[in-house]
Every structure is written in C-alpha cells, then in structure tokens.
Amino acid sequence: MVGSKPAKWLPFFLIGSTLLFFYLPILIMMVFSFNGSRSLTNWAGFSTQWYTQLFNSRDMMAAVMTTVSIALISTVISTFVGTVTAIGLSKSNKVIKETVLMISNLPILNPEIVTAIGLMLLFSAFAIRRGFATMLLAHIAFSIPYVILTILPKLRTLDPNIAEAAMDLGATPWQALIKVIVPQITPGIVAGALIAFTMSFDDFVISYFVTGNGVKNISILVYTMSKRINPTINALSTILVVIITIALVLVNALPMLRKKERIAIE
Amino acid sequence: MKAFRNLVKPYLFWMGVFIVIPMLLIILYAFTRQGNDVMTFTFTFDNFIKFFDPIFLKVLGKSLQIAFVTTLVSIILGYPVAYYVANTKEKTQTLLILLITIPMWINMLVRTYSWISILSDNGFLNSILKAIGLSPVSLMYTDFAVTLGMVYNFMPFMILSIYTVLAKMDKALIAASYDLGANRLQTFLRIVLPLSVPGIIAGITLVFLPAVSTFVIPKFLGGGNYMLIGNLIENQFITVGEWNFGSAISLIMAMVIMGSMLLTRRLDRNVEESDKGVNHGNGGVMYGRQ
Numbered sequence: 241m242v243g244s245k246p247a248k249w250l251p252f253f254l255i256g257s258t259l260l261f262f263y264l265p266i267l268i269m270m271v272f273s274f275n276g277s278r279s280l281t282n283w284a285g286f287s288t289q290w291y292t293q294l295f296n297s298r299d300m301m302a303a304v305m306t307t308v309s310i311a312l313i314s315t316v317i318s319t320f321v322g323t324v325t326a327i328g329l330s331k332s333n334k335v336i337k338e339t340v341l342m343i344s345n346l347p348i349l350n351p352e353i354v355t356a357i358g359l360m361l362l363f364s365a366f367a368i369r370r371g372f373a374t375m376l377l378a379h380i381a382f383s384i385p386y387v388i389l390t391i392l393p394k395l396r397t398l399d400p401n402i403a404e405a406a407m408d409l410g411a412t413p414w415q416a417l418i419k420v421i422v423p424q425i426t427p428g429i430v431a432g433a434l435i436a437f438t439m440s441f442d443d444f445v446i447s448y449f450v451t452g453n454g455v456k457n458i459s460i461l462v463y464t465m466s467k468r469i470n471p472t473i474n475a476l477s478t479i480l481v482v483i484i485t486i487a488l489v490l491v492n493a494l495p496m497l498r499k500k501e502r503i504a505i506e
Numbered sequence: 507m508k509a510f511r512n513l514v515k516p517y518l519f520w521m522g523v524f525i526v527i528p529m530l531l532i533i534l535y536a537f538t539r540q541g542n543d544v545m546t547f548t549f550t551f552d553n554f555i556k557f558f559d560p561i562f563l564k565v566l567g568k569s570l571q572i573a574f575v576t577t578l579v580s581i582i583l584g585y586p587v588a589y590y591v592a593n594t595k596e597k598t599q600t601l602l603i604l605l606i607t608i609p610m611w612i613n614m615l616v617r618t619y620s621w622i623s624i625l626s627d628n629g630f631l632n633s634i635l636k637a638i639g640l641s642p643v644s645l646m647y648t649d650f651a652v653t654l655g656m657v658y659n660f661m662p663f664m665i666l667s668i669y670t671v672l673a674k675m676d677k678a679l680i681a682a683s684y685d686l687g688a689n690r691l692q693t694f695l696r697i698v699l700p701l702s703v704p705g706i707i708a709g710i711t712l713v714f715l716p717a718v719s720t721f722v723i724p725k726f727l728g729g730g731n732y733m734l735i736g737n738l739i740e741n742q743f744i745t746v747g748e749w750n751f752g753s754a755i756s757l758i759m760a761m762v763i764m765g766s767m768l769l770t771r772r773l774d775r776n777v778e779e780s781d782k783g784v785n786h787g788n789g790g791v792m793y794g795r796q
Contacts, residue, residue: 325516346529403510469623
C-alpha cells in the first residue's frame with residue numbers, strides 16, 4: 241500500500257463483508273421464520289405456521305403487551321422528569337450540576353448487571369413484590385439519566401436571558417417555561433424520548449432481575465424459551481426487525497424528503 | 507431564575523432512592539453474612555475471601571481474557587471499516603452508517619439467538635461445508651462461539667466511535683503531510699492513527715465494559731455450563747440465592763472494570779502528551795447502550 245493507491249476492491253470487500261457479517265444471521269432468521277418445519281437448515285417449503293402459532297400463544301402476546309405498555313409509560317414519565325430536571329440543572333450552579341450529573345450517570349457507567357442487582361436488592365429491602373410495577377419503576381429509573389444527557393446540550397445553546405426577558409414582559413415562571421424554553425428544546429426532548437423508548441423496549445438484564453410473579457417482557461421470554469429451537473421466536477423477531485427498519489428508514493428519510501421539498505418550493 | 511432551580515429537587519429524591527440506596531445495599535450485602543435481619547447485621551469479609559478460590563478466579567480470568575480478545579478483534583476488524591467509510595462520499599457515509607446502526611436497534615437476545623442456527627452442528631455453516639464437500643466442524647459451546655457472539659454484538663460501537671473521530675478530522679492535515687513528502691503509510695502512522703486514538707479509547711470503553719459483564723452471550727453460545735463472571739453473578743442471585751456472595755462478586759467486577767478503564771485512559775494521556783499541540787477531536791460520543 242506504500243506510495244501507491246490502495247486497490248479499489250479492498251474497501252469494497254472490507255465494508256461488504258462486515259455488513260454481510262452483521263446481516264447474515266438476521267436474514268437467515270427471517271427466511272427460516274417462514275419454514276414449513278422446525279428445522280433451521282432444511283427448507284421444507286413456505287409456511288406461515290409459526291406466525292399463526294405466535295399470535296395464538298398467550299405467553300407471546302402477554303409479553304408483547306407488557307413490553308409495549310412499559311415502554312410507553314416509562315417513556316412518558318422519564319421524558320417529563322428528565323426534561324424538568326435538565327431545565328433545573330441548566331439554571332443551577334456548577335457544583336450542584338456536576339454532583340447531580342455524577343450520581344445520575346452512575347447507572348450509565350456501571351455494568352448493567354450491577355444496576356440490576358442494586359434495584360433488585362432495593363425492592364426486596366422495601367418488601368415490594370416484584371412484577372409489573374417494579375419493572376416499570378426500574379425502566380423509568382434507567383431511562384431518566386439518558387434523557388437528561390440528551391436534553392442538557394440543547395439547553396446549553398439556549399440564550400440564558402430569554403426566560404428572564406419573557407418574565408420581564410409579564411410572563412409567570414411557568415409560562416416562561418412552557419411557552420419559551422420548552423418549544424426551543426423540543427428536538428432534544430423528542431430525541432430523549434426516542435432513546436428512552438428503545439432502551440425500555442430492548443431491555444433484558446434489568447427487567448430480568450427486577451421482575452417476578454410471571455411478568456415477562458419480550459427479551460425475558462426469548463431468554464426462557466431459548467433452550468430449545470423455537471421458530472416462533474424467529475417469527476416474532478422478524479416482525480420486530482421489519483417494524484424497526486421501517487421506523488429507522490422513515491426517521492432518516494423524512495428530513496431528506498423535506499429538504500428536497502423545500503428546494504423544490506424555492 | 508431561582509424558581510427554575512427548584513425543578514431539580516424532585517429528582518434529587520428520586521436519585522437517592524433509585525441510584526444511591528441500591529449502591530449502598532450492594533456494598534452492605536457484600537460485607538455482611540447471609541440471613542440479615544432488618545436491624546442486625548453481621549459484618550464479614552468472608553464473601554470476598556470466598557472469591558479468592560481458584561475456581562472463581564479462573565472465571566474472572568476467562569471473562570477478562572474473552573473481553574480482551576473481543577476488544578482487540580473489534581479494533582483490528584473495525585478500524586479499517588471505519589477508515590474506509592470515513593473516506594467515502596458524504597452521502598455514501600450516511601447510508602453506510604445507517605446500515606451499520608440498524609442491527610444495533612434489534613434486540614440483542616434475538617440477534618445472538620440467530621447465531622445458534624448458524625453455528626450449531628446441523629446449522630447453516632455446516633450445511634454449507636457439507637455441500638462443498640468439507641467435513642463439518644463443531645463450533646457451538648466453545649470459546650470461539652462466545653467470542654464471535656461478542657464481536658458481533660459490540661464491534662458496531664467500535665466502528666462508530668472510530669468513525670466519528672475520523673470523519674471530523676481536518677483533511678488539510680493529511681494534505682499537508684503529503685506536501686511535506688510523507689507517503690501514505692507514513693501519513694497514516696504519524697497523522698491519522700495518533701489523531702484517532704480518542705476514538706479507539708472511546709470504542710474500548712463501549713466494547714470492553716459490556717463484554718466483561720454480559721451473561722446472555724455465554725449462556726446462548728457457550729451453553730449452560732459455560733461460566734463467565736456475569737453468569738456467576740446471575741447464578742448467585744437467580745439460582746443459588748446467595749445474594750451476599752453475588753454482591754461481593756459484583757463489587758469485585760466493578761473494581762476490576764474501573765481499574766482497566768483507568769489504565770486505558772492513562773494510555774490516552776500518554777499519547778496526548780507525546781504529540782502536544784495537536785488538537786484532538788472529542789471521541790467520547792455515547793452511542794448508547796448494551
């Protein structure tokens with residue numbers, strides 16, 4: 241490679257094989273979710289039996305319901321608390337701000353399993369029966385730090401005098417907050433909510449330790465069912481992959497489309 | 507402005523309950539004997555002494571070894587990918603980064619589970635080997651399978667954090683290096699590589715930390731008897747019910763991880779000192795989670 245241009249095929253080959261490595265397992269899983277037999281290697285004709293089984297399985301549907309409802313509720317609560325806290329922090333003095341962030345970031349810096357057993361010990365110390373409620377509380381707890389971290393940089397770019405100006409003009413602090421500050425950090429709030437939702441939706445380790453009473457989310461169900469080859473997991477995963485891919489493509493394509501529209505209008 | 511400061515207060519209480527107390531409880535459990543009453547604690551170092559048994563030390567050693575190999579492989583395979591992606595056209599970059607990111611959004615258990623169907627004795631890989639006339643290999647439940655699963659799950663973090671630094675790098679520096687007579691290799695070794703160290707360091711944190719503590723990947727690809735430190739902790743809490751010993755192991759693991767992170771950071775500082783005056787990009791971008 242010294243002195244001469246590297247061969248064109250090298251980058252192509254490297255990036256291509258890396259992407260193949262990332263996508264091959266997912267593709268195989270998706271293809272075999274339509275397999276006629278239980279086998280993951282022998283193709284026994286096209287069939288949607290695993291999808292039928294999936295929708296008929298009470299466990300599966302309960303896990304989907306648990307996952308979605310916990311993700312939605314914890315996103316709303318953690319986004320609200322995170323936003324309020326971030327705004328408060330942006331107006332606090334440096335010492336308070338740094339101390340709060342240091343403690344708040346502990347669950348991000350710690351291995352997940354440590355956070356998980358800490359919460360498990362907490363719930364048992366207060367004799368709270370583990371189940372849906374404890375899982376929800378845990379999800380709110382691990383999401384808030386990420387929401388704060390996402391919103392704080394947006395607040396930093398904000399003119400510090402703007403809220404004061406609003407209040408000089410007669411706005412109450414509450415009005416200044418809702419009508420002046422919040423609209424300007426909306427992109428940050430949306431990003432924080434998205435992170436909170438996906439973190440909750442995908443979580444396994446913390447949910448696994450703080451749940452009980454038979455309450456399972458999708459990850460826990462996959463973990464307990466993984467002992468035997470179970471094509472319904474493939475069917476469920478395929479549905480999730482399709483939904484996530486569509487959502488991601490939309491999120492990435494929308495700004496581009498809008499830009500094009502704007503150019504077209506101009 | 508004082509009115510807004512009070513907005514922090516509810517979270518102070520919340521943090522106390524959901525972050526500080528759990529940490530204190532882990533420490534409390536680690537230093538006490540089992541069968542604590544609400545108010546009577548028997549302090550002991552037994553839980554830590556118990557860990558210094560060859561069986562458990564071996565588990566810790568193996569976890570560190572596999573996490574180290576995973577991190578190393580992620581750098582060696584991930585760096586060139588990040589480098590070439592950063593050198594493509596801007597539109598291609600966006601597309602490639604999106605393609606690398608999509609799998610990370612898919613449930614980690616599901617992605618790891620799908621490797622079972624590739625690696626198992628009558629799996630995808632062996633059916634290909636059979637088709638081209640080679641003898642089948644037994645890959646499941648080996649160190650190789652576990653390391654592969656970890657590289658698969660964590661390498662995207664390495665690629666993305668190296669890419670972030672490389673993409674922000676001032677291209678004029680490279681042009682200047684050529685103008686001054688350096689060839690491609692010299693330019694890479696003396697300009698590009700040193701400047702991308704912060705990205706590598708950030709990547710190491712994002713790969714090594716989850717690799718040491720995961721218990722899902724070894725369970726799926728290493729089998730039920732495969733023990734890494736994460737599995738050991740899981741067993742103490744879920745199966746055995748020895749929370750005190752489990753807490754002690756978690757503390758030891760947290761210490762070991764913190765130690766290796768400090769070591770890595772020192773590495774970074776040494777590099778920074780050796781080429782003072784060159785402004786480093788910030789590689790500490792959080793891509794999230796594991």
